[in-house]
Amino acid sequence: MNYRHYTATDFVTDPFFRSWILEQESSAAAFWENWVKENPDRQEELDEARALLYVLAEKELSIGAEELDRRVTDVLAHISGQAQRTEARMRPAFYRYFTVAASICVVAGIGWLGYLYMETKPGKLREAGIVQESSDGYIVRFNETKKPVTILLDDSSVVTLEPQSELTFPQKFAPERREVHLKGEAFFQISHNPERPFLVKTKELVTRVLGTSFTVRSFEKDRNASVSVKTGRVSVYSKRDEPVSGAAEKVIGVVLKPNQRALFDKRESRLVKVIVDVPLKVTEIPAASLVFDEAPVKNVFKTLEKAYGIELFFNEELLSDCQLTANLSGLPMYEQLDLICRIIHAKYEVVDGQVIIHGEGCKAD
Amino acid sequence: MMTSGGNSSQSRDTRLWKELVQGNDRALGQLMHFHFKALLHYGFKFVKDEAFVKDCIQEVFIDLWNSRERVAEPTHVKAYLLVSVRRKIARNRRTMRLADDSLHDEYAFSIEFSPEWWMIRDETLARKAQVVSEMLAALPVRQREVIYLKYYQELSREEISAMLNITPQTVSNLLQMAYGQLRKRFSPTAISAFLVLLFS
Numbered sequence: 001m002n003y004r005h006y007t008a009t010d011f012v013t014d015p016f017f018r019s020w021i022l023e024q025e026s027s028a029a030a031f032w033e034n035w036v037k038e039n040p041d042r043q044e045e046l047d048e049a050r051a052l053l054y055v056l057a058e059k060e061l062s063i064g065a066e067e068l069d070r071r072v073t074d075v076l077a078h079i080s081g082q083a084q085r086t087e088a089r090m091r092p093a094f095y096r097y098f099t100v101a102a103s104i105c106v107v108a109g110i111g112w113l114g115y116l117y118m119e120t121k122p123g124k125l126r127e128a129g130i131v132q133e134s135s136d137g138y139i140v141r142f143n144e145t146k147k148p149v150t151i152l153l154d155d156s157s158v159v160t161l162e163p164q165s166e167l168t169f170p171q172k173f174a175p176e177r178r179e180v181h182l183k184g185e186a187f188f189q190i191s192h193n194p195e196r197p198f199l200v201k202t203k204e205l206v207t208r209v210l211g212t213s214f215t216v217r218s219f220e221k222d223r224n225a226s227v228s229v230k231t232g233r234v235s236v237y238s239k240r241d242e243p244v245s246g247a248a249e250k251v252i253g254v255v256l257k258p259n260q261r262a263l264f265d266k267r268e269s270r271l272v273k274v275i276v277d278v279p280l281k282v283t284e285i286p287a288a289s290l291v292f293d294e295a296p297v298k299n300v301f302k303t304l305e306k307a308y309g310i311e312l313f314f315n316e317e318l319l320s321d322c323q324l325t326a327n328l329s330g331l332p333m334y335e336q337l338d339l340i341c342r343i344i345h346a347k348y349e350v351v352d353g354q355v356i357i358h359g360e361g362c363k364a365d
Numbered sequence: 366m367m368t369s370g371g372n373s374s375q376s377r378d379t380r381l382w383k384e385l386v387q388g389n390d391r392a393l394g395q396l397m398h399f400h401f402k403a404l405l406h407y408g409f410k411f412v413k414d415e416a417f418v419k420d421c422i423q424e425v426f427i428d429l430w431n432s433r434e435r436v437a438e439p440t441h442v443k444a445y446l447l448v449s450v451r452r453k454i455a456r457n458r459r460t461m462r463l464a465d466d467s468l469h470d471e472y473a474f475s476i477e478f479s480p481e482w483w484m485i486r487d488e489t490l491a492r493k494a495q496v497v498s499e500m501l502a503a504l505p506v507r508q509r510e511v512i513y514l515k516y517y518q519e520l521s522r523e524e525i526s527a528m529l530n531i532t533p534q535t536v537s538n539l540l541q542m543a544y545g546q547l548r549k550r551f552s553p554t555a556i557s558a559f560l561v562l563l564f565s
Contacts (some may be wrong), residue, residue: 048493055494068398075394082392
């Protein structure tokens with residue numbers, strides 16, 4: 001984006017400019033203060049836009065994230081209270097989702113079908129909100145509490161089962177492979193054992209691992225089912241493509257690395273690879289190494305690649321003149337990319353779980 | 366992200382609306398998350414009482430949930446929510462019998478320009494803001510509101526027309542008239558090229 005040709009009205013309607021004035025966002029402030037310094041002839045234009053926004057914004061009406069969460073919870077608690085009285089089908093307090101949703105799942109749908117399903121099942125044991133049922137050496141656990149529940153499996157793998165979710169697993173795993181069935185959402189930390197692959201089966205997907213940690217999500221109500229990886233590598237394929245023993249069928253699936261997520265669109269039966277909403281650092285990078293002073297942008301990208309374990313593709317030759325002066329510490333990955341791309345007038349897109357940078361270079365005008 | 370802006374947030378709102386009509390309360394929660402700030406800011410234009418406005422916004426979402434099966438899907442969800450908040454505030458103020466006659470008019474709209482609220486340290490900038498605020502203050506209420514909705518809430522001409530129940534052409538006319546008023550009252554030097562653009 002080239003802001004040099006922006007008029008005041010363009011600035012007023014530019015989201016990044018607005019985030020500086022209205023949200024006082026630190027990365028935006030850094031960018032614009034620097035921009036004014038580099039473009040003193042555009043200050044007049046910029047100031048007019050600032051003045052109008054300040055006047056319209058009037059007073060900084062802030063509502064903190066916490067208060068907002070609380071108010072949303074209040075409303076949801078209120079309506080689910082009503083619903084329980086009148087319809088007896090909504091489960092209360094989905095509040096927690098708002099705090100964890102960003103890190104692990106797509107936001108869509110709720111899991112009450114699992115609840116209905118459980119209601120119709122006879123002969124279950126209730127202990128502290130966990131519904132457990134055993135038959136033929138299989139254990140079925142349904143989490144009807146509002147908090148995640150931890151389950152330790154026979155092979156000392158640990159499963160964190162989210163509310164309204166159900167896990168079916170054998171009391172003792174077979175010698176050649178470990179297999180569990182999931183409805184809903186769970187985070188898996190699998191004990192490493194290359195001889196005995198671990199399989200998580202949901203209605204649509206099969207996730208196969210040797211030893212790693214990842215989240216599987218598959219609620220009946222959701223449009224998408226997904227698998228996100230925290231550590232290690234996992235392969236995911238749709239049930240239709242599952243290899244039949246003995247058959248030489250070609251399996252179409254994806255291999256996921258940390259911070260990548262496989263998304264299965266149920267309606268279109270399509271499996272795509274994306275990046276999780278909030279990528280976590282796989283390598284700890286000291287904050288000082290994220291402060292760049294006229295650094296070649298290539299080095300900046302290399303640092304991010306290392307930090308998140310995600311591949312970034314860019315045309316090295318084209319971007320060889322691009323230098324970056326910015327403090328990227330403390331920002332989430334997408335904000336880091338936004339900031340870099342603004343500075344070097346580039347764009348990025350996420351394709352197949354990787355980041356592709358499109359830029360035309362930074363040759364001095 | 367590569368795409369951002371009006372269209373994507375509008376289709377997101379419409380999707381959430383459909384989900385909540387089907388009984389998904391999380392969709393309602395998300396809609397509330399996305400719009401709370403804008404609604405608060407808008408409500409504050411009528412009543413300078415943050416806590417009161419926040420409570421009104423909560424009630425709007427509870428009402429929406431309770432009537433979800435009866436309400437027709439709005440073309441512009443954000444515009445619908447803004448109108449709902451304005452109505453709720455007007456109604457709650459009436460029932461509270463707060464002695465303020467001006468608020469019996471649902472459309473009473475007052476933007477205040479108290480400069481002590483601006484956090485502007487830069488003197489040149491503060492002077493500019495002063496000029497802009499005086500210009501806006503001189504405008505009739507309706508014209509001021511259109512400017513506010515367009516440049517602060519970033520509503521499109523169509524959204525504003527849906528909200529104020531006027532045609533898109535009237536929205537453009539109000540903006541034009543605002544510009545005409547300003548030209549009459551202020552010297553040409555005070556009106557920069559920027560204000561010309563503002564009302565085009």
